[in-house]
Amino acid sequence: MSTGTPRLNSAFPETPVAAPPLRQRRGNSPVRVGSVKQPSFTPKAPTTNPKPTDPSPSIVQTPTTPPPLIPEDVIDAPTQRLYAVAVFVLLQAWKFYDIARLYAADGDSISELWFCVKWLVLDGCFFGFLPILRIPWLHFAPMFTLCAIATFSVMDIFVSLKYQLPITAFFGAFWKLIYDRELSITERSVKWYDIVNNNSHIQGKYTVYLLPEGAAQINPESTCFCIGDTSPFVTLPIRINGTQPINIELQRIDLESGSAEMISINHKELKKLLKKAPREDEPQLRNLPYTVKQPGLYRLTRVTDVSQLEVRIYRSEALVVSCPKANLKISGSQKRDKCKGDMSDIAMEVQGLAPLQITYSREIKGKPTVFSVQSIHPEGFESPLLAGFNSDGTLTQQGDGTLTWAQRREIIVPLNESLASAGDWGYSIDKVVDGCGNTVDYNALFEDGDYVVPKKSSLSHRLMVHDRPRIRFLGCDPQTPIDLPKGVSSELPLQLVSVRDDAPYSVRFAFTPHNKLQSASEHSPDAVFKDYSMKGLAQAISIKEPGLYSLKSFSSKFCPGEVMEPSSCLVITPPEPSMTMESDEILDKCTGSSIGLTIDLTLVGSPTFELSYRLIKDGGAPVVKTLTIDRTRHQVRFTPEDAGHYAYEFFSLRDKNYANVKLDSKVNRVEQTVKPLAGASFIDAAPRKNVCIEEPVEFQVKMQGTPPLNLHYDLIHNGKRHRMSDKNITTSIHTIKTPPLTQGGEYALALTTVEDNSGCKIYLESEAKVNVRWQRPKAQFAPVEGKMHVRALEGKPVDIPIRLTGESPWTVRIRNADRDEPAKTFKFTGTNSYLTVNDAGTYYLEDVRDNGCPGSVAGADSTFKISWIDRPKLRLAESVSTTRKGDGFVRQDVCEGDEDSVELAFTGSPPFMVDYDITLKPDGSSDSKRSLEHSSHQLRAGLGVATVRLETSRAGLYQYKFKSLADGLYDNPRESLLKNPFTLEQTVHSRPTTSFANPSKVYKYCLDAGAGDDIIPIQLHGVAPFSLTINVKHFSTGKSDIINVPHVETNVFNFRIPNHALTLGSHAVSVLKVKDSRGCVRKTPTDAPHVMVAVADMPTITPHDTQRKDYCVGDRIAFTLAGVPPFAVEYEWNGVPMSAHNQPSQFIRVAEKPGNFTVTGLQDSASDCKVSVGLTSVVHEVPSVRISGGNIVVKGIAEGDQTEISFNFFGTPPFTFTYTRSEIAKKGSKPKILESHSQTTNSFSYSMFASQEGVYEVISIADKFCQYSAGKSGRKD
Structure with a gap:
């Protein structure tokens, strides 16, 4: 049997049946958060023939849209649309650029023609080429393309002709359209259009249609649904065609137990479903969104319409299963840390409708790999989903009435693999798909834009694989x-x-x-x-x-x-080290006495060895020494230089493995008595000395041998040798001292022989060198420009030349005779040096010494004198206007803006430069330092006298502080500060000012109320008393009156205009001049602030329609006002006093509500006089009509029946109304009026019977005073 829904002749074609679900390939884009894909589900067809009573639905194939010219796998559709729109925008921008050039040119016909032809071609080519590309959403119909080309062509021609566009008028009309508001009687801004087009006056509509034979079907698209954690409920579509249901019954078959339960949807719930149902192209077709929260097999069993007739049900059903779910199954004893080569010991637990498919990722060291396991189901599992059945029958007809194949399955998928590499391993479940295509994408579930939420621990598991050490x-x-x-x-x-x-x-x-x-x-x-x-x-x-x-x-x-x-x-364990030794004496050939000792050492152990021994001389304190030996045999020689008894005790031995192995010092002990040979040598290895002339020289010699000793040496100079000797030397250190060396040059002191007490003579080879200076050093001052006297700028360093002879460096002691202080020591390195001084005085050379010798000072050139040039001086002379006050001066007070200056006198070398600071304490400021204003200035003078212009531009206390002075010689800013800076103070008084207390106020007078009754307050700023000159200008004649006010004691003057100075019309009052008690005068300019005075007649008010007293809601009540605008109108609305200010010559108000309107008073802007009036009008409510209580009633009746339509009226009888019957319009078409009737009644209700199909509605209603048509209300003519 067909699952299609029977349709009317005007219905849309049936949606084609979707194909069986395809398994998603790896790499497809992930599903968003918690999304579950629900592909269409089509069961297998039965082998039985369809029942002859079921009609065959007509299936119309939807024509396929041709693909884009550029394939979407090359450039996707959104990008193609973006490129097309970008080209269009660029073309229009280019066009606007050409328009700007066209309108800016002189306007020759060639440029206009070229513009027109150019853009006719470009726009035509763009819109003509666009359909060829067949871009989705931009593939327009040929008629649209032609209209677009025609529109842009007209615009191009219009622009090329340079017509001036009335842009201001266009925007004004547009603003009036979107903001069309007027003031109502209650002084609220209202839209007149909304009042006169108030649809609430005609409410209700009655639609009568003849009921066709309807049909119902659940899940028309054969979609499979699932309920899970992320989708706790699903919406089943129930398609209703050509009927208005009031009750629906569903049957749910539990997938686990096979039990069935009935679900009833009453009329109240159906209304909610109808409101939620999406709008279809066919008004007879509705898809009701019914929400279920339990898995099962749902099918329609009964549908009843508004006529209590059962609607034909097409056999269909909706399969709702539990959403697939997967998690990683980790044993409780498994550790996160694994070793390389271990097994992972991880399994995946998959739940859902079999067969299942799971996708998981394995990440090793940050590199992920995706795997997919498909067709997961238990052993021996049979399901119509395994072979992809396609059928028009229901699921219960597939051979398994208990639906065991649709039950939730739990299957374990092991992931036991060897961990072949060390590092961080991670397993995570990405996606799971059940048998009918429901998909749960865990990656999308835990991703939110760029932010990734960590997966749950049941979805991911990480292992740390460690390398074996x-x-x-x-x-x-x-x-x-x-x-x-x-x-x-x-x-x-x-x-x-x-x-x-x-x-x-x-x-x-x-x-x-x-x-x-x-x-x-x-x-x-x-x-x-x-x-x-x-x-x-x-x-x-x-x-x-x-x-x-x-x-x-x-x-x-x-x-x-x-x-x-x-x-x-x-x-x-290595053996401990040990040692044996043998010794032998060393004898002198001359004397035969012992001069040393030789010891042969034999060592056992692991080299390197360290042998420690004690050296004891003449029974004194022992000296510990250590020998380092890198082999097992070693010889050591001891030859002391001094005579005496020596003992050597070896007490400790150390090798590579053992430290501090004790030795028997008594066994390993050697003694000897040493008498060394005579000898002598200089203590310095290369002795050389520099000495001054006529001074002796000394050298120290180390003596060796048995005392007493005799030492012989020679002093050699200029090829001559002088022999000398020192006898009976008993010390080990002997000093040789030569006679004074009187000749300059090089000397040699050579040691020749030495003898000890035995008479043995030993020849020596040591020699010392002596360099003798040829002369003593000298020091003297050198003249500057032939003089031993220099005048310099005070504080500037002065270089005194000094001449030196000798060897560098020199040390010179110099004293300043003018200062009571000892001589100072200076060091110089050059023969022509300079002594830099900073103090004046007479400098004396006392003594000099060079690198090694004292020197002499030349007596005639040992004195030099330094003196200072006088600094510049500044003086301010006293006068009548300048008096001395303490260390400063005070200048006579002046008024703000007056010219004033002082004269300064200079002493020194021109030009002069004076720096001074000006500190201003403005009038009215606080005494804090923050309120002071500082500025720095500089004055340059070429002569000995200069004038300083004093600041008077602002009022306040000025202080001038002269802080530094420089002239042509003393021009360093850092050194030009005055030792005794002085100040000059001057007070600058502000000029008096005037201002009107209310400068924007227009002082108004009534013509018959008398002039001069009002005062104009004038505020005066300054020191009282003041004198004023006031000007009153008459605009009607152009003449002015000058009024002098000689003595004003206060700072607020209430000015009353004299009677002779006021006439009918407008006047301007201004202050020409003001003077205060300090003699400061301020004249005001001609454009100074002023106040206006107006004298006018009494205002009047007249209605536009003097005969009309009754108005309707939405009418405009208008009055004409005479006087000086703006006006203030007082009125009462339903007994409540109200007022309207700033009104022009027309007073218009919209009647927003019904009530009584009375104008009680009027006042214009000429004065405070008010006119009492009493103009009363009555505002009536517009009549209203309600069809069937104002509700929209849709009534389906069988052909030949009739229904009652009731009308209720509101207003003042009698009522006249017009109603129409129009056809039931299809979507997108305008309904056609079939008939129209008018009725009059004195009652507030009216009823009629209708048996013809159509929409019944009222188009106009009128009562005694007012009428309302659909779209407009107003007064009844």
């Missing part, structure tokens, strides 16, 4: 043992290899002591096993016993490790 010995094995000294602990040389520090680590060793080893690489049967824990890769394992250590096992915090080779380490 490795261990071995480094640099140690049975062939290469390591040493462990006795009583010392050491560290095993282990090498741990791990990708990351997975501490703690556990290590297990096998240990056999050294004395129990069977061989260097084999453990004894009773080997001991030891376990160690390491907190990191860098931690070492300490041992104290020698033996064989072997690695047995190794593991990290997470994984067991691998033991690499070498896995054994042999630890041995």
Whole structure:
């Protein structure tokens, strides 16, 4: 049987049946948050023939739209539309640019013609080429294209002719259209159009239609639905065609138990569903959105319309299942940390309508991979969804009346795989699809724009796969043992290899002591096993016993490790170091006495050795010394320079493994008595001295041998040798002193021989050099420009030339005789140097010394004098207007704006430059420093006298502070500050000012009320008393009256205009001049502020229609006002006093509501006089009519029946109304009026019977005073 809905002849074609759901390919765009795709579901056709009573629905194939010229896989449709619109906008922008050039040109016909032809072609080409592209949404009909080309062509021709567009009038009319508001009697802004077009006066509509034979169908698109966490309910479409249902009955079959329940939708619920139903192109066709919250199989069983007739039901059904769901199934004992090579031990639990499809992701080290598992169902599962059945029958006719195949299934999908690489592994479920295409996309569910919400723990799981660590010995094995000294602990040389520090680590060793080893690489049967824990890769394992250590096992915090080779380490104990020695004396050939000792050492141990011994001389305090020896045999020689008894005791030995091994110092002791040979040498290795002429020189010589000693030496100069000797020397350090050296040049002092007490003579080779200066240093002052006297600027440094002879550097002591202070020491490095001084006075050279010798000062040139040039001076002379006050001056007060100046006198070298500051304390300011205004100024004078112009532009207290003075010589700004700066003060009084208290006020007088009754307050600013000159100008004659006010004692003057100065019309009052008690005068300009005075007649008011007293709501009540606008109108509305101000010559108000309107008073702007009037009007309400109580009634009747239509009237009888019957319009078409009738009644109600199909409505209503037509109300003529 067909599942299509029967349609009227005018109905749209039936929607084609959707194809079976296709499985979504990997890579498709994700579904948005919580979305569930619900593809159409089409069951398998039955083998039985359709019943002959079911009509075959007509199916019309919808013509397919041709694809775009540019395929959408090249450029998608939105981008094509964007490009087309962009081209159109650019063309119009280019056109506006050409229009601006066209209207800015001189207007020759060639440019106008070219503009017209150019844009006719361009616009025509654009709109002509656009349909060829067949862009979706821009593929217009040919008629639309022709209209667009014609419209733009007319616009191009119009613009090319340079017509002037009335833009102002156009925008004025547009503004009037959108903001058409007027004042009502209640002084509110209302829209007159809304009042006169108040649709509430005619309410209700009665539609009568003849009921056709209707039909109903549930789920016409054969869609499969699902209910889950993200979609707790679904909406089932119930299609109603050609009927008005009042009751619907549904049957729901539970998928788990197979039980059925009935659901009834009453008339009240149907009304809500009809309101929610989307509008269709056919008025007879409605899709009711019925919401369900439970899974099951839903089908229509009964539909009753408004005529209590049962509507034909087309067999159809809606399958609602539980939305598919998936999660990762993790055992409670599983750990997050795994080892490389372990199994993942993860499974996916899938729930929903089988067969299911699941998509999951696996991420390894940040690189994701997507997998898909399809056709997930239990073993032996049978379902019409497996083979993609296509049928017009229902699901219960598929051979399984219990719908067991539609029940919710829970299936476990294992994901047990080997973890082949170390790093961060992650599993997450992306999407699950059930058997009828319902899709839950978990990626879209946890994404919100650019923000990603972490997935639930049941949807994702992460594993940390750790690499297996490795261990071995480094640099140690049975062939290469390591040493462990006795009583010392050491560290095993282990090498741990791990990708990351997975501490703690556990290590297990096998240990056999050294004395129990069977061989260097084999453990004894009773080997001991030891376990160690390491907190990191860098931690070492300490041992104290020698033996064989072997690695047995190794593991990290997470994984067991691998033991690499070498896995054994042999630890041995080295022997302690020892020493033996032999000694032999060294004898002198001349005397045969001992001069030293040779010791041969034999060492046992591991080099390098450190041998410590004590040196004891003549039984004195021992001196500890250490020998470093890098081999086992070594010879050492001891040859002391001084005579005496020496003992050598060896007491400690150290090698590579042992430290501080004690030796027997008594056994390892050697003694000898040494008598060294005579000798002498300079203490300095290369002795050389520079001395001054006529001074001796001394050298220290180190003596050696048995005293007393005799030393012989020669002094050599200019090829001459002078022999000298020093005898009976008993000290080890002897000083040689030469006679004064009287000649300059180089001397040589050579040691020749030395003898000891035995008479042995020893020849010497030491020699010292002496450089003797040729002369002593000198110092003297040099003249400047031939004089030993300089005049300079005060404070400026002065360089005194000084001449020096000798060797650099020189130290000179100089004293200033004019200052009571000792001489100062200066250092110079050049022969022509300068002494820089900052003080005046007479400078004396006292003494000089160069690099090594004292010198002399030239007496005649040892004195130099420095004196200062006088600084410039500034003086302000006293006068009658300038008097001295303390350290400053006070200038006579002046008025604001008056000219004033002072004269300054200078002493010094022109030109002069004076810097001074001006500080202003404005009138009326506070005494705080913030209120002061500061400014800096500068004055340049070429002569000894200059004039300073004083500031008088603003009122206040001025202070002039002269702070610095510079002239042609003293021109440094930092040094030009005056030692005694002086100030000048002057008070500048402000000029008096006037102002009107109400400058914008127009003082009004009634012509018959008398002039001069009102006052004009004038505010005066200054020091009283004041004198005023006031001008009164008459606009009617152009003449002016001058009024002098000689003595005003207050700051507010109430001016009364004299009677002779006022006439009928307008006047302007202004102040010409004001003077205060300090003599300051202010004249006001001709455009100064003034006040207006108006003298006018009494106002009047007259209605536009003097015969009319009755008005309707929406009418305009108008009056003509005579007088001086603006006016103030007083009136009463329903007894409530109201007023309207600033009214023009026409007073118009819209009657917004019914009531009594009475004008009570009128006042214009000429004066405060008010006219009492009493003009009364009555405003009536516009009549109203209600059809069927004002409701929109749609009544379906069978052909031949009739229905009653009632009318209710509101207003003042008698009532006259006109009603029409028009056809029921289709969507998009205008209804046609079939007939029209008018009726008159004195009653407030009226009824009639109708049996013809159509829409009955009232188009006009009138009562005794007013009438209303659909769209306009007004007074009844």
